Amino acid sequence: MDETSELKKTPLHTLHLSLGARMVPFAGYDMPVQYPAGVLKEHLHTRSQAGLFDVSHMGQIVLRARSGDNADAARALETLVPVDVLGLGEGRQRYALFTNDRGGILDDLMIANRGDHFYIVVNAACKDADFAHMQAAIGDRCEIKMHDDRALVALQGPRAEAVLGEFWSDVTEMRFMDVRACDLHDADCIVSRSGYTGEDGFEISIPADQAHIVCSRLLDHPDVMPIGLGARDSLRLEAGLCLYGNEIDAQTTPVEAALEWAIQKVRRKGGERAGGFPGADVILGQLENGATRRRVGLRPEGRAPVRGGVVLSTDPAGENAVGTVTSGGFGPSVEGPVAMGYVTTDQAVIGTQLHADVRGKALPVTIAPLPFVKSTVKR
Amino acid sequence: MLKFTEEHEWLQIDGDIATVGITTHAAEQLGDLVFVELPEVGGTHAKGGDAATVESVKAASDVFCPLDGEIVEINEAIVTDPSLVNSDPQGAGWFFKLKLANRSDADALLDEAAYKELVG
Numbered sequence: 001m002d003e004t005s006e007l008k009k010t011p012l013h014t015l016h017l018s019l020g021a022r023m024v025p026f027a028g029y030d031m032p033v034q035y036p037a038g039v040l041k042e043h044l045h046t047r048s049q050a051g052l053f054d055v056s057h058m059g060q061i062v063l064r065a066r067s068g069d070n071a072d073a074a075r076a077l078e079t080l081v082p083v084d085v086l087g088l089g090e091g092r093q094r095y096a097l098f099t100n101d102r103g104g105i106l107d108d109l110m111i112a113n114r115g116d117h118f119y120i121v122v123n124a125a126c127k128d129a130d131f132a133h134m135q136a137a138i139g140d141r142c143e144i145k146m147h148d149d150r151a152l153v154a155l156q157g158p159r160a161e162a163v164l165g166e167f168w169s170d171v172t173e174m175r176f177m178d179v180r181a182c183d184l185h186d187a188d189c190i191v192s193r194s195g196y197t198g199e200d201g202f203e204i205s206i207p208a209d210q211a212h213i214v215c216s217r218l219l220d221h222p223d224v225m226p227i228g229l230g231a232r233d234s235l236r237l238e239a240g241l242c243l244y245g246n247e248i249d250a251q252t253t254p255v256e257a258a259l260e261w262a263i264q265k266v267r268r269k270g271g272e273r274a275g276g277f278p279g280a281d282v283i284l285g286q287l288e289n290g291a292t293r294r295r296v297g298l299r300p301e302g303r304a305p306v307r308g309g310v311v312l313s314t315d316p317a318g319e320n321a322v323g324t325v326t327s328g329g330f331g332p333s334v335e336g337p338v339a340m341g342y343v344t345t346d347q348a349v350i351g352t353q354l355h356a357d358v359r360g361k362a363l364p365v366t367i368a369p370l371p372f373v374k375s376t377v378k379r
Numbered sequence: 380m381l382k383f384t385e386e387h388e389w390l391q392i393d394g395d396i397a398t399v400g401i402t403t404h405a406a407e408q409l410g411d412l413v414f415v416e417l418p419e420v421g422g423t424h425a426k427g428g429d430a431a432t433v434e435s436v437k438a439a440s441d442v443f444c445p446l447d448g449e450i451v452e453i454n455e456a457i458v459t460d461p462s463l464v465n466s467d468p469q470g471a472g473w474f475f476k477l478k479l480a481n482r483s484d485a486d487a488l489l490d491e492a493a494y495k496e497l498v499g
Binding site: 040 | 411438462
């Protein structure tokens with residue numbers, strides 16, 4: 001038996017093959033890394049028109065309070081994330097983090113208030129662990145169901161609204177992080193105005209058996225191109241967004257990761273529901289006093305990409321190491337190399353010049369503001 | 380004389396000078412190139428040593444020196460525009476010219492038919 005036969009397939013697998021995708025193993029799934037157009041064209045098309053991404057490998061979880069009161073589900077979730085879930089309005093979505101007792105990040109996720117339940121999207125590689133974590137911690141209070149019966153796609157880019165509007169006119173009324181139920185091609189979908197590219201766009205959950213037809217219809221539109229994982233990564237990197245496993249992991253705290261914005265006041269010291277999540281002492285302490293290292297944007301000089309794992313030093317000889325690159329590559333819209341990484345907090349100042357050790361050569365790298373491209377989301 | 384290596388390089392050999400590049404198959408596998416680093420003119424390289432580096436959007440790859448020799452010319456055009464390697468890998472996208480230390484070494488390389496068989 002070859003390796004690929006053990007990989008899982010998304011409901012859109014045959015569509016990828018018919019589109020001529022190059023498939024690679026990713027988080028246990030056989031996924032399209034690129035289509036015949038190639039990563040550069042796919043990336044630029046998403047920024048100028050609209051791109052369609054299959055993200056069905058991600059975990060879609062529905063959480064219902066056993067009491068029947070959705071506020072109880074919110075309270076239960078708040079014991080796992082440093083986020084204001086109780087204050088999240090119906091039809092709204094929010095970025096969140098599952099933390100551990102040391103303040104590290106177990107996963108990053110989206111939480112949507114769907115009125116009578118919460119709809120949660122988690123990373124593919126973490127979804128089984130996340131499910132077990134939730135089951136163990138709040139399974140007594142909540143019914144938790146993983147929806148393997150649904151596909152998830154993202155339609156991203158400046159034309160996304162117009163394209164989706166042709167299927168479903170209400171879409172223009174949605175603003176960033178709104179979540180609605182909708183009918184696309186007679187399929188019972190959940191649409192959120194969000195994404196992972198820095199562009200305006202939507203994430204659409206579709207019943208698995210209707211995913212192929214809905215996506216074929218979207219791809220029939222002249223403005224829409226299928227986009228693989230390669231461009232998904234270069235788009236999120238330019239947008240300065242964290243990739244779990246690269247920028248954030250169980251050894252990284254939200255403060256180190258520069259994700260303080262995800263922790264609302266009500267969960268901070270002095271807030272009405274301060275703390276009460278794993279690692280609260282560490283995280284709330286760091287919110288007040290800072291952490292010893294910080295995630296930053298990095299602009300290498302010249303054209304050579306500086307990849308994840310490269311060591312950053314204050315001197316060209318590389319003797320005084322102050323950080324490491326976590327993600328790096330070529331930004332097609334920036335038209336140059338871009339990277340993110342961690343540096344000691346004293347170095348984490350925009351404009352600071354460091355040196356990256358690339359194949360034995362010291363490349364100058366400047367700490368730069370994130371994102372590298374202007375976000376176009378509709379707030 | 381056109382020759383190939385199992386590392387997916389081509390060599391157009393004219394006298395004792397070999398023009399070297401990566402094959403169409405290699406360029407397709409690498410995907411869109413965004414960066415090329417070429418060796419210095421005048422440098423001598425042993426067969427199998429690192430001669431150049433290419434980076435696609437996703438990853439870096441080494442280009443090996445196919446035979447012993449000295450670099451006598453490099454193609455600066457692909458440094459300025461790495462996409463030339465994707466659009467014309469076995470033409471305008473050549474990498475460097477190598478003055479072969481021993482012309483007869485080339486006899487051991489693959490011919491076009493053997494290379495085509497290798498990549499299927």
